[in-house]
Amino acid sequence: MLLLALDTATPAVTVALHDGTSVVASSSQVDARRHGELLLPAVDRVLTESGLRLDAVTGIVAGVGPGPYTGLRVGLMTADTFGLALGVPVYGLCTLDGLAFAADIQGPFVVATDARRKEVYWARYSDSRTRVSGPAVDRPAEITEAVAGLPAVGAGALLYPDTFPDVYEPENVSASALASLAAEKLAKGEELPAPRPLYLRRPDAQVPKNYKVVTPK
Amino acid sequence: MADEPLVLGIETSCDETGVGIVRGHTLLADAVASSVDEHARFGGVVPEVASRAHLEAMVPTIHRALKEAGVSARDLDGIAVTAGPGLAGALLVGVSAAKAYAYALGKPLYGVNHLASHICVDQLEHGALPEPTMALLVSGGHSSLLLSSDVTSDVRPLGATIDDAAGEAFDKIARVLDLGFPGGPVIDRYAREGDPEAIAFPRGLTGPRDAAYDFSFSGLKTAVARWIEAKRAAGEEVPVRDVAASFQEAVVDVLTRKAVRACKDEGVEHLMIGGGVAANSRLRALAQERCEAAGLQLRVPRPKLCTDNGAMVAALGAEMVARNRAASDWDLSADSSLPVTEPHVPGRDRDHDHVHEVSKENLYS
């Protein structure tokens, strides 16, 4: 087994290779504005570091969000197209599940990432492998009661200390965690879902005034 | 000719997911998935709706194009993609797909300019582009006069709209007349039964002191809307066919007049017209008439090649390969305002071997 995992649903552009036993190589860069530029070079770097070729990969794992859409789609489109070109399956995992898996917390907790517009994407877990509710998108103030007393993980929690006073690592998702989670699930014979984006919001139905750039003057 | 470059092109700058495959100047496949129906109720293209649709449509559309062309992805000589201009989020979906596809297949990647692609597509219809060629590009997003001596390296903007694109004016007037979205085809249809001289609508920027090659359609749009509203306010029936015909005539009169003048001024003998509005039957007819009168050769591709599609991107990509232009780097990014003066986005160290070296690692053995 050789899994290539990637996630672009948070400010992190993160890539990892997993051989079924452990992570072989990984790369994580935090830059919310450059997912499109950073992802392919990161894949190339991770492959080169491990002396492997892309066609040795037997499966692709992509974080399906939730996360800001433009960045999220970079990872999903890349994963989809790799799958097409290589003829290998593409699996989708909830990005928040990757954060939960990487968090070393006993007992129930929540994961929250930044959904912008003063909202968070969040989900509740009974342990690192078990999501019990969500993912959902809400204003922190509206879920303060629902998450009261629970430790929290993720950059979304760091942003809103009033709602999430007790925050733990990691801040951003890593493809290593996603790859390890996927490898564990596949080894157990679990079926992983297709890599479809978790948008959680309807598209803004606004037609911009000049929706296409014209020739510069 | 089997040694001409075989290139797959991806276009996602607006609401069409286009994947085309060409061999040199020969069109092999032109697969398009459009999200236009999803935008219709908003009266214009909603960027987020377009981007979501691109992500869903991309892989099936690549499949369809390969099947239609009857070629194997391994035989491709390169992957081309629209790097800009266009909707940022929509472009990024196509760029991501093209990069992943090129990388996985071990092929060079060519990020190309959407406007230059609109020009180059004519090679699939009428063979090699004459050099120089004057191009009039008109669509919902652009209205430009471009002079190109080499579509892979030299595209010069002579003029452009200073406000709305021509296609936008069609959409707006169709909306005022309650004819739906997009406006181009439906206005064309009604105009055929109307009198183009029934109402004298203004011709923007055609005064002696106005910029010779720039366009303005905002004033026309307002004048037509006012005329319609006045009729309605007076309780009279709006003569939809005459309004459509007279409005359309005002647009295509200015477009063709300025394009022909630019050809004469620059001593260019060939005019090509592209973009969605080039599908307009009156524009085609009047351009033909005026080019003949001026002794110019007119080249207008079939309507399906004028609207946004992947074949035009593949056509320009094939020309990049044929002329040995440098491939793009793997960190190619979408540039929503890529200037028309940059027909493609070459890699930073313009050494082809570097790109091939990296990708060779991932070639199928």
Ligand SMILES: [Zn+2]
């Ligand atoms: Zn266009």
